[in-house]
Amino acid sequence: MSNGTIEGKQPLSVQPGELRTFLQALRGDILRDVDRKLFKAIDSLVMELELKQRKTQNGIKEIRSPEKKEEKPKELPPKEFVLRNSTLTNLWEVTHLRSVYNICLAMFVLLYLNITIFYSLDSAKLNKDISIVAWTFGKFYIVTAVWFGMNFSIVFLLYPTFRFWATTRSEVVKKKGLYDTMFTFLFFIYQMGLLLIPANIIVSYNLPPVSSFTVLAEQSRLMMKTHAFVRENASRALRYKPHQDGDKEDSKPCPEVGKLIYFLFAPTLIYRDHYPRTPHIRWSYVAWNFLQVLGCILGAYIPCTHFIVDVFNKIGIEPIPLVNFMGVLAMSVFAGGLLMFLVFYGMFHCWLNAFAEMLRFGDRMFYDDWWNCTSFAKYYRSWNMVVYDWLYSYIYRDMYTLLGKSRVGAMLVVFMISAIIHEYILAVCFKFVFPLLFILFSTFGIILVFITRRRTSSFWNVFLWGSMFQGWGLLTVFYSMEWYARINCSRTLDSWLDYVVPRSFTCDVISLPS
Template sequence: MEPRAAQLRKREGLRGEQNPFPREDEVSSGSAESPGNTEVPRSPDLVQWTRHMEAVKTQLLAQAQGQLLELLDRAIWEAMQSHPPPGGPPLSTPPDSLSKTWKPSLGKWKVFINRKSLLELMLEFDLLIFSFGQLPLALVTWVPMFLSTLLAPYQALRLWARPRASAAWMLGVGLGCALLAAHTAVLGLLPLHVAVEYQLPPASRCILVFEQVRLLMKSYSFLRESVTGTLRATGGECIRAPSFSSYLYFLFCPTLIYRETYPRTPNVRWNYVAKNFAQALGCVLYACFILGRLCVPVFANMSREPFSTRALMLSIMHATLPGIFLLLLIFFAFLHCWLNAFAEMLRFGDRMFYRDWWNSTSFSNYYRTWNVVVHDWLYSYVYQDGLWLLGGRARGAAMLSVFLVSAMVHEYIFCFVLGFLYPVMLILFFVIGGLLNFMMHDRHTGPVWNVLMWTLLFLGQGIQVSLYCQEWYARQHCPLPQTTFWSLVTPQSWSCHS
């Protein structure tokens, strides 16, 4: 056997033959020979030139990085100068001194400045104060509207309830019709005149138009339910008019269908009333927060940019989330909190103001369960009366009449509140909503149809919020020289790009 030292020398020789490349220490030392190395090593000039190029590259990278950081420091310093921190003087450190304190690092350089979170709940009341501006004027305007509703329909009914054999019956009919004409003029023209003449802001207009529609619907229901017996009277028969107290109670209770009596609860829970009013106020504040944070920054300057289909689609997609938030807030604040508060104060027993519309798998069921109060009025006085006039088989025509009346009232409310006519609601509610009512009917069941309904609701709310916000700010940025009828009905967002 060979000695161990000879075996080690033999292995080193074979390893040198298998590795033809020189080791790093051999190249750096400049040795020309190594055991088993068959390749000509690099010269010292080549090694020195490589080191020089590496040094030049490092110097250039450091210089470029320093210049970029100096530009970044200057931009940050200018931004901090233009937006000084609240409660303190503006930053006076020049940008040159900022760049001198920088030390090169491999990671991203974190810059700390005074800034707020995007969704931070800041109670900024500017939008709320603007929306409810001239609120005392709106409340004063409501007084004659309510008095007209309180006196005119009831007195007209009493005049009509006289025996027909009496000579004064024709005079009473004429006086009753005159009272109703005056009542319609007060409800129809007075709030419109005040809103236009004094330029009421949106929330104050909402109060007037909602009360206008509510009082008109209640007046019609009272006359429709009470005049039936009057018309059926014959000869000298005298019809007893409803009691004034029942009519007064009907004007405040949360229903649009008149009855002389309603189921009543035994007592009033005033803590429940206060909780519902507080929740309604919280919904109003949250709605202002959503508009101020998610809508105003997006749509305030959109009309100043050139119109494009891509920008329109992106704005609609952006408006879907705030749109559905506003829909849910309106539902909870009005249909739950507000109506339950009044029902509790008046001990009104029937509290089914809505049903489980969120579980609907068809739009026909959604329309029936979203707002039961309005649906009952439309079903009783538009759908059923339409069937009576058109015949029992004209169900489709009677249903279309319901959609037409509802769409026109909704569009009128939007026009009254915003101050311009942009028939987005009319098209969505009557055309698209009518088609969906017949296409997505009650035979469709299952969770897939519920998901489809919610998807279409998101899209519809996004379209409404996006288009109405664009039109609102377009009329702010491109004011018309004079207000005419065509200027009110012509969309400004199609042409305003200033």
């Protein structure tokens, strides 16, 4: 041993930069792990307190045997809101992952520059593509009018009706059940009107795809919000007794209209009187998120024009050779995958975070780390947690109770309802029924849930990614084929069957080799 060395070996040394990088990555892992465990602990604590409260109210004394293990509660816990960031917001704080974001941003900037140079050299192509984009966003004044109509109907029609029922039902002495049934019937009529009137406007005015999708997305969102508002506050009205705890806000039979208006714009489908709130609004963060939404829209325009329009616009006029079609099907994986990323990042991260920041909405867990999933069950729960929370709170929990605590039966009901809603949106948006999404969702989606159940190896994560890319690619190809087949191919059915029978099946779309 000499000069601080052992047996002639050089001493170990750590560079400050390497240590900083390691500690930053370790910090991100610790924060994610603590956030996940803390959320689970809060859920368990709240659920245990609710169970104890119910047992105390029912006069049941809890007796624990030291020899027997504590049984898990059979009741499903409700949705709880906590103050937390989105998953990607936390991940961007890690230097390595922030570099991945910067790489993607640089690639998109270079892509936009190349497209700009391309259009500057080909003005005819620029005018053609601009006209297509202008058409897809056309008649937006009708979209604006329908949007205002739906929101105003909730504030000025549904809310006064619900408030009148909630505040006067305690005064009804006889036939209170009939009074409640009448309100339930009126609410059903309102929901049917909210479903049928916008769809009829879309078909009557022949709105283009993007405008139609905007109306249908808002229609679905508002229908789920109105259901949540009535569902959460109907039990409050049923429990209400006048002159009892009148000073408490929760004892009122109906919340103020301001809480409903906040809920209509809040990035959640679960109604609460109060949500976790952030202390202030970062307007620069709001502007940056909306700018990224615009970038995602421009990014989606590129695969839509260069892959869909330029490839399928001659469907029905010139048959595609089978070899070329197989090449298109292979390339659809990349186009569908790009659209999947842009929809996720632009909608579930940027758009929802921008509105959450403007409203100081604290719980921003709009999605989870679905990219790490090895099972489709967890992927469906993590991809869009806003809709998942609604399905869990108002469909799954009810079906779980009605079907005798059957999780599989409740899951199948949720899958069927979700598949029907998705197919309804696409059918009204495109003005034809092509049930590919319904089939993939209601059959293969359910089968893959059971196949990948309790799978943890990395192979199943690769399998999940491959399935997602292939699914989005198939949807892109076949819906594009059917769209242009209905433009270029002559109509063969004069009845309503023309909207149900795919025209691409009867049209000369693919030429087989001789």
